[in-house]
Amino acid sequence: MGTTAADRLTPDTGLTPDTRVFLDHAATTPIRPAVLELVIDTMRLGGNASSLHAAGRAARRIVEQSREQLAAALRANPSEVVFTASGTEANNLALKGLFWAARDADPRRRVILTSGVEHHAVLDPVRWLAAHEGCEVVYLAVDREGRVDPAQVREILLDRADEVALVSVMWANNEVGTLNDVKDLAHTCAQFGVLFHTDAVQAVGSVPVAVDEVRPDALTLSGHKLGGPIGVGALLLRRDLRPVALLHGGGQERSVRSGTLDAPHIAGLALAVELAVAEQPAYASRVGQLRDLLITGVQQVVPDAVLNGAPGSGRLPGNAHLTFPGCEGDALLMLLDAAGIMCATGSACQAGVPEPSHVLLAMGRDERSARGSLRFSLGRSSQERDVDALIDALPGVVARARRAGQR
Amino acid sequence: MSSERRRIVAALSGGVDSAVAAARLVDAGHEVTGVHLALARDTASDAPGSAPGARPSRGCCTAQDARDAARIADVLGIAFYVWDVSEAFEREVIADFLTEYARGRTPHPCARCNERIKFATVLNRAIALGFDALATGHYARIEPADPATGRGPTLHRGADPGKDQSYVLAMLTADQLATVVLPLGDAHKDEVRREAARRGLTVAAKPDSHDICFIPQGSTRAWLAARLPARPGRIVDGATGRILGEVADLTGLTVGQRRGVGLPTISSDQQRRYVTAIDVATATVTVGALTDSEVTLIVGGGAQWCGPAPGVGWRGRVQVRAHGETTPAVLTDVGAGRTVLTCELPVRGIAPGQLAVLYEGTRVVGSFTMDRSAPGVAPAAVAADVVRGVSG
Structure with missing residues (x-):
């Protein structure tokens, strides 16, 4: 054909990148940019990190330096880093791999405790284990802001600690942005000798993540949420844990995750994590102020808009999640999209069919408000003019969506 | 199509017709947004349904159609969304489909969907959201309103006689037609397929859909049997009144049907036997020769007129099935909730629940749902009490 995917990229709004407002970070x-350069340079270098010759050594040096760089940024041990191809893969490895290993060691251990507000990359593996592998799932309740109470975990563990294979609770919610007290959760589990995994995909780079302080047994992170490339993630996994592998093959990554090491993406991930963690305090302060400006501004022009999730420092600095009564979230999204403003209704949906957010439902909201919500998420490149553009467009968009009504 | 730039929702089914329809609007310079309608969903997921975040999974064909529709929008470079109208579809189309069959009638779900979903729920939503019009890939033509004469927009047969779909759009009012765009009205199917291939649309060779979209395997009786209680009945010879046999479940039978009744399809005197009537109240299926189902009098519910309502004595042609011949007919009574039509030649196999569509030349005059029909009654002899008394 002679054309590449990039050649075929055509803007579908007719707007130049400068006039678009991206609120879906x-x-x-x-x-x-520095990460992109590094990925390209490393890709040019080539080499298989498992080879014994000079080219292999060069690639291996990049992978191992990256491992040290990533571990240092998160105050973990390099030997704890397992590189994966995505956050989803890291979650699957933690949940399935650790469940199988725990059950194999002790057949009574077949319970997983998790919350109903987890990302689908946690909920779906757990549901699959329940349907096919005899796992019993205990869903932890969350409060109105989407937070798990560690006392609830303690109570269940007092009763059934020796039946529990794993506890998995997210660090920061991807939809409503609420932060969990993962330190308390991890310590509670440790007291009972129960493994604790946390999906920290939204947390790393946004809030302080110090592995040596929180001490989770497994922690998931992903490249493209923090300025790294898509297609790479990592599981920080306690050195002595031996999850059953999902991928068998060449024995890379402690034989826990076989597959030729993707040195370019691994290098990009490590640099992105290092930069994001270094900039985190300044980022949280600047973007947190923008977020508050956004929330206040939205509620000024749409007074009945309701903020979901925890207020202030209890939520991700870049997350503003609001319900617009009387509107369909997907109608709002479409109208904003047409105005050049990109946001989301929640987590991604199946074949484009919008579902009421399982997170809001678990938080006790009814289906109507769960359908009429939008997530605005800010990032490194966000500016005050992005917020201004949203506030300008929103009253007309909400009025129009209200006329179209709710199902 | 006017030359001004309009904001148009193009319904994309994932098939070739709606794809080419949308493409033509993009070429004409309109601001086109692709919308795929999620009509049915299968809530029976393989995962335990009570778990938080359990997603209702949709039938595989539907999901494939949604992907095809999204890909079409990508190729055309237009925005694309899925609108979930499954609740309205369940309420307005599927529930009606079940009720009608339970009454021994034969509903037309595609026409019902056009009337209640596509050109109602979806069109209204599009207009409320600030769009100017809704476009579909139907093969029918809309003549725009003529401000000079004050005539509103009119609906006409599509140019391709093999594909004409004016029958399933006949219930559209002039108001609706003013905000509907049918870019394939002048097109022929083979030309549309060639155009799709030329445009690089991967669905160019996708087969046409003929079945009812919410009945996956195409077996309406099996689908109904899983949802409605079985209605055992007797089979009666319409000519002699003799009981010919039993039928385990008369639900889903249709007037004009020959196979699947549970009788030899040919009677002892070598005549082919057809269902000529279904009476749920007495659990009776009447069968007879094809000529036994010939009628000239058709009685139905209130008509939906596409333009000014014609009066008694109107003369034109009637079409009683989606792909059928037309017959000359005279409107012999018209009133609130009732329409009576007298055909000048006998028509066969009228199934209560189906649409009668009235035409003047290529123009759709209106339509009504047929309730009853009766053999030859001369137009002059039709009195209201006769009409009320017709059976079958």
Whole structure:
């Protein structure tokens, strides 16, 4: 054909990138230029990190330096880093791999505790284990803001600690942005000798993540949420844990995750994590102020808009999640999209069919408000004019969506 | 199509017709947004349904159609969304489909969907959201309103006689037609397929859909049997009144049907036997020769006129099935909730629940749902009490 995918890229709004307002950083935030350069340079270098010759050594050096760089940024041990191809893969490895290993060691251990507000990359593996592998899932309740109470975990563990294979609770919610007290959760589990995994995909780079302080047994992170490339993630996994592998093959990554090491993406991930963690305090302060400006501004022009999730420092600095009574979220999204403003209704949906957010339902909201919500997520490149553009467009968009009504 | 730039929702089914329809609007310079309608969903997921975040999974064909529709929008470079109208579809189309069959009638779900979903729920939503019009890939033509004469927009047969779909759009009012765009009205199917291939649309060779979209395997009786209680009945010879046999479940039978009744399809005197009537109240299926189902008098519910309502004595042609011949007919009574039509030649196999569509030349005059029909009654002899008394 002679054309590449990039040649065929055509803007579908007729707007230039400068006039578009991107408020969906929680889906994918743009790659950092320095990271992009590093990925390209490393890709040019080539080499298989498992080879014994000079080219292999060069690639291996990049992978191992990246491992150290990533571990240092998160105050973990390099030997704890397992590189994966995505956050989803890291979650699957933690949940399935650790469940199988725990059950194999002790057949009574077949319970997983998790919350109803987890990302589908946690909920769906757990549901699959329940349907096919005899796992019993205990869903932890969340409060109105979407938070798990560690006391609830303690109570269940007092009763059934020796039946529990794993506890998995997210660090920060991807939809409503609420932060969990993962330190308390991890310590509670540790007291009972129960494994604790946390999906920290939204947290790393946005809030302080110090593995040596929180001490989770497994922690998931992903490249494209923090300025790294798409297609790479990592599981920080306690050195002595031996999850059953999902991918068998060449024995890379402690034989836990076989597959030729993707040195270019691994290098990009490590640099992105290092930069994001270094900039985190300044980022949280600047973007947190923008977020508050956005929330206040929205509620000024749409007074009945309701903020979901925890207020202030209890939520991700870049997350503003609001319900617009009387509107369909997907109608709002479409109208904003047509005005050049990109946001999200929640987590991604199946074949484009919008579902009421399982997160809001678990938080006790009814289906109507769960359908009429939007997530605005800010990032490194966000500016006050992005917020201004949203506030300008919103009254007309909400009025129109209200006329179209709710199902 | 006017030359001004309009904001148009193009309904994309994932098939070739709606794809080419949308493409033509893009070429004409309109601001086109692709919308795929999620009509039915299968809530029986393989995962335990009570778990938080359990997603209702849709039938595989539907999901494939949604992907095809999204891909079409990508190729055309237009925005694309899925609108979930499954609740309205369940309420307005599927529930009606079940009720009608339970009454021994034969509903027309595609026409019902056009009337209640596509050109009602979806069109209204599009207009409320600030769009100017809704476009579909139907093969029918809309003549725009003529401000000079004050005539509103009119609906006409599509140019391709093999594909004409004016029958299933006949219930559209002039108001609706003013905000509907049918870019394939002048097109022929083979030309549309060639155009799709030329445009690089991967659905160019996708087969036409003929079945009812919410009945996956195409077996309406099996689908109904899973949802409605079985209605055992007797089979009666319409000519002699003799009981010919039993039928385990008369639900889903249709007037004009020959196979699947549970009788030899040919009677002892070598005549082919057809269902000529279904009476749920007495659990009776009447069968007879094809000529036994010939009628000239058709009685139905209130008509939906596409333009000014014609009066008694109107003369034109009637079409009683989606792909059928037309017959000359005279409107012999018209009133609130009732329409009576007298055909000048006998028509066969009228199934209560189906649409009668009235035409003047290529123009759709109106339509009504047929309730009853009766053999030859001369137009002059039709009195209201006769009409009320017709059976079958």
